[in-house]
Amino acid sequence: MIEFLGKIAPNLVTLYPEMIKAIFETFYMVAISGIISTVVGTVMGVTLVVTKEGGILENKIINSILGKIINIFRSIPFIILLAAIIPLTRLLVGTTIGTKGALVPLIFGCTPFIARQIESALLEIDKGVIEAAQSMGSSPFGIIFRVMLLEGLPGIIHALTITIISLIGLSAMAGTVGGGGLGDFAIRYGYQYFQTDVMVATIIVLLVIVNLIQLVGDVLSKLTTH
16 A cells, blocks of 8 residues: 555655644644634624524623624635734744644634624524423523523534634635645645645545545534434
8 A cells, every 4th residue: 555655645754744644733723723723613693693682681882892803804814814823823823833823813814704604503592492481480690591592503514514613714814824734734845845645635635524424514613413
């Protein structure tokens, strides 16, 4: 098997340890930034829903300010955001390169996306369920945790699946400017050194990862649908 791979992908065999390292770097970036973005984005998404007109904690000022902040960050292309927040990245993590330096822009780029996805998922909940909870005397926080988040769980899982897949793409983009991971690996060895087998192998690995994530997300979404 190794001899066969050595014939069709000689560069890949040589760079195999580097590729494994790049895969783990990608997982690290996606996991850390994904967890932080999900927590913050979920809070922001829930806040948008409950403070909107007619919401259980209606507050037009908070809703308007938060909505505008989210829209500002969503409108900035990620590659520009990478450069724009370099001083903040250096202040928070002490570096702007490597997987550590990629975390801050990944979080800033992904959090607004998650917030809107969560908002969309929660707005699909039947208002009658929320009204029923209110009529039974449930507190706003009780409605949020025991009704909205539970009823919207399938949609939330679907939104997070899309988000994780998007994060993989963003992490690859971060790799083009020294962020590490599969993006850096593909550009450094596949593109700059014209090693086609390395580029093709990286694409295949990304396809496998994305399809596995989509499969897991679809299964979880179906299991939580009731």
